[in-house]
Amino acid sequence: xxxxxxxxxxxxxxxxxxxxxxxxxxxxxxxxxxxxxxxxxxxxxxxxxxxxxxxxxxxxxxxxxxxxxxxxxxxxxxxxxxxxxxxxxxxxxxxxxxxxxxxxxxxxxxxxxxxxxxxxxxxxxxxxxxxxxxxxxxxxxxxxxxxxxxxxxxxxxxxxxxxxxx
Amino acid sequence: xxxxxxxxxxxxxxxxxxxxxxxxxxxxxxxxxxxxxxxxxxxxxxxxxxxxxxxxxxxxxxxxxxxxxxxxxxxxxxxxxxxxxxxxxxxxxxxxxxxxxxxxxxxxxxxxxxxxxxxxxxxxxxxxxxxxxxxxxxxxxxxxxxxxxx
Numbered sequence: 450x451x452x453x454x455x456x457x458x459x460x461x462x463x464x465x466x467x468x469x470x471x472x473x474x475x476x477x478x479x480x481x482x483x484x485x486x487x488x489x490x491x492x493x494x495x496x497x498x499x500x501x502x503x504x505x506x507x508x509x510x511x512x513x514x515x516x517x518x519x520x521x522x523x524x525x526x527x528x529x530x531x532x533x534x535x536x537x538x539x540x541x542x543x544x545x546x547x548x549x550x551x552x553x554x555x556x557x558x559x560x561x562x563x564x565x566x567x568x569x570x571x572x573x574x575x576x577x578x579x580x581x582x583x584x585x586x587x588x589x590x591x592x593x594x595x596x597x598x599x600x601x602x603x604x605x606x607x608x609x610x611x612x613x614x615x
Numbered sequence: 616x617x618x619x620x621x622x623x624x625x626x627x628x629x630x631x632x633x634x635x636x637x638x639x640x641x642x643x644x645x646x647x648x649x650x651x652x653x654x655x656x657x658x659x660x661x662x663x664x665x666x667x668x669x670x671x672x673x674x675x676x677x678x679x680x681x682x683x684x685x686x687x688x689x690x691x692x693x694x695x696x697x698x699x700x701x702x703x704x705x706x707x708x709x710x711x712x713x714x715x716x717x718x719x720x721x722x723x724x725x726x727x728x729x730x731x732x733x734x735x736x737x738x739x740x741x742x743x744x745x746x747x748x749x750x751x752x753x754x755x756x757x758x759x760x761x762x763x764x765x
Contacts, residue, residue, distance in 0.1 A: 468631045475638045482645030493667025493760040494729070499749045522738075572739035576682075576732045579741070580662035580760055587666040603745065 495583050497601060515564040518555050519604075520548070522570040522578055530578045549585040556589060556599070563597055569604035655696045657681035659733045664760040677727045678712045679759075680705070682740050684733035692740050706747050713751035724753045731759040 521533040532539040532548050534555075539547050556564060566586050570579055583601060590598045659681060681694040693700040700708065713724035728748050732741050748756055 468635070472631065472635065472638075475635065475642065478642050479638055479645070482642060482649060486645055486649050491762060492661060492670050492731075493664055493762045494670045495664055495667050495758045495760055497756050497758060499745060499754045499756050570738045570742075572737060572742070574738040575734060576736040576738065576741055577662040577734035579738060580664050580758060583758070584664040584666050584760075587664075591666060603742070 495580065495587065497583065497603070499603070515559055515561060517565045517567045517602075518552060519567045519569055520552075520582055522568070522574045522582060524571055524573050530574060532578075532582065545581045545585050548582065549588050552585060552599075553589045553592060556593070563599070565600040565602055567602050567604050655679045656731065657683065657694045659683070659731055660735075661731065661759055661761040662734045667760040667762065669762065670759075674727070676716065676725070677729050678709075679729045679731060680744055682730065682732040682736050682744060684735045692736075693744070702743065702747075705744070706750075709747050709751045709753065713753050717752075722752065724751060725755075726753050727755040727757065728753055729757055729759055 518534065523531050523533065525531050529540065530544075532544055534548065534551050537551065539545075539551070552566065568579065568582055570582075586599050586601050590596075656679065679695060683692050683694065686692045687699060689699075689701075691699045691701050693702070693705045695705075695708065697708070709728070712726050712728075716725040717723075718725050728744075730741060730744055745756060748754070
């Protein structure tokens with residue numbers, strides 16, 4: 450009798466669970482995820498549409514109506530990047546500002562003021578310098594509002610040596 | 616007096632259920648958010664450009680190709696949301712991406728590729744990715760940059 454009564458008592462008691470360990474664990478998890486969270490940093494985008502008529506073959510289907518501005522980017526022996534436009538050479542800290550001025554003056558002097566820009570970098574040039582060149586072209590766009598943005602192309606090179614390397 | 620005190624103590628017990636609900640929701644939120652951010656974008660030092668456009672919040676039509684500064688032990692430079700790739704794998708991957716949104720009329724792919732490369736990535740690797748893109752008739756290529764606060 451005594452046993453059954455105590456069982457009954459247990460059954461009628463409210464099932465009360467100790468929540469404390471679970472809350473501890475959940476809070477730890479929460480803090481962990483909050484700490485590891487990297488907020489998505491918005492990035493900038495520079496558009497560079499690839500020329501459709503180029504690719505593996507080096508022949509271009511349509512002739513550009515205007516003489517293109519060719520920007521050569523080379524690395525010198527001291528790992529310094531040098532930018533060439535025609536026979537003019539840009540070097541040093543402010544080379545991309547000077548490149549911007551140069552491109553702008555060529556664009557303003559050209560008849561339809563919409564010559565394409567061809568970027569021809571050396572294979573070892575660090576990516577930052579290519580982006581800076583592209584950025585200089587976009588800066589030129591900004592100075593001539595209402596006109597079509599400059600067409601920027603990348604020079605197609607002989608690709609055989611690239612194909613071999615893996 | 617003693618009796619009363621014990622009664623007061625009993626009243627302090629709180630209902631934990633709403634708090635646990637909230638905490639679980641937060642955990643699930645943080646778990647989802649952390650995964651989404653890390654998968655597509657590798658940790659790279661992006662180049663700076665003052666005139667870059669700000670990217671749109673979520674572009675579903677965009678395929679992200681990360682190019683590291685140096686190859687890993689197996690000589691792989693490329694990383695996408697599916698992991699690291701050799702050049703042959705990248706070629707196959709871009710083929711599939713291009714075919715997924717191929718415009719038969721104009722014989723081009725409407726897919727866009729975002730190239731994320733490190734500031735010290737040599738140009739030949741970037742060029743190679745661009746060549747692979749144009750082989751698959753993906754012509755809409757853009758570069759990711761760091762937004763520069765002036």
